Amino acid sequence: MMELLTFDRENRERIQAVEKSFGASGRSLTKQGRILMGQGRLMKQGRRKPQPKMFFLFNDVLVYGSILLNRRWYKNQKIIPLEDIQLEDMEDGMVLKNQWLIRTPCKSFFVSAPSYEEKRAWIEHIEDCRSSLLQGGSQQTGSTTFAVSWIPDQASFKCMRCFNKFSATNRRHHCRKCGFLVCNSCSKQRAVISHIHPTKKLRVCSLCHTRNEEDKKSRLRGDSSGKTSSDEDEVAASSDEEERDEGEDMIQNYACSSWLDSRMGTWGQMGTYVYPRPISLQL
Structure with a gap:
């Protein structure tokens, strides 16, 4: 005691x-x-x-x-x-x-x-x-x-969507959906990502925005495409998992680079x- x-x-x-x-x-x-x-x-x-x-x-x-x-x-x-x-x-x-x-x-x-x-x-x-x-x-x-892990700034000198080089005027940004490094032109859209913030619209890249819009249209169409809502959820989850894995592979490879040594x-x-x-x- x-x-x-x-x-x-x-x-x-x-x-x-x-x-x-x-x-x-x-x-x-x-x-x-x-x-x-x-x-x-x-x-x-x-x-x-x-x-x-x-x-x-x-x-x-x-x-x-x-x-x-x-x-x-x-x-x-x-x-x-x-x-x-x-x-x-x-x-x-x-x-x-x-x-x-x-x-x-x-x-x-x-x-x-x-x-x-x-x-x-x-x-x-x-x-x-x-x-x-x-x-x-x-x-x-x-x-x-879970939120994706962000690609570090030094991992890419080009936008991961349009491949234009980053510069003092073409700055780096992060898509909150996939974690990729993108330029401002490729990340002008905003979207709610509920598990990160329930109401605030966050920066997303053009590809993630397009996928979100396609997903919304699919839900509005209902079962006309022959897919149930659960089927659509599985497809979306699979797509998110692939994006997350791709981003983590890039970070893992980048962790091998010499800039971390010092x-x-x-x-x-x-x-x-x-x-x-x-x-x-x-x-």
Whole structure:
């Protein structure tokens, strides 16, 4: 009993310390039954380059933010419910090692750990916490529709739709539907992507816009084409899956390029700290 009371006090103090580290802009992390499982620095693939981020794993959410002052101050707090997360192990590139993909309905991104052991520890801890959360019955299984991961800016010097070169005046943009790099002319359309934002219209490329319009027309025609609505949903889902796979293949290949070499620094020397907890304590 004393051991549990001590752990509860220490856990509460750790969570409060994480809250304070995000300053006034951070959201409250204190919640009944919430446990801080561990924390550590990971490299997160950004739009322009990989960036170090501080990650905090709780038994019900994954929190991360940008590092202002190591072990002291962070910003841009992001909170992801574990039931909305899907992990996918990725093979090492020539430069970017120990990486895996974190999928969520609103955003999907690659992260890289300092070592293979830490990578496996992160994946296993996240999966264990998610499994315990869902088995507990307090949460429902999350969305089965996930956002695509964006192609990094440096992955292409041409629009992936019209193949015109990017320049100071012909800027890069990202289609929120397929994640491809496209120019402004090829991404003038906007569409609601419900799993990212339920009402806001987001930038989509010309191809995704055309497919969306064709899908709407097919639904209006009903069964006149001989397809049921479920058939159409399966076709659309298959098309989305193909786009996602194509985009991830491009990112995976790009992770092998030499531009990441100077970004990795000495991350292999950084560690992840996992907080101990009593064996009798239930998640």
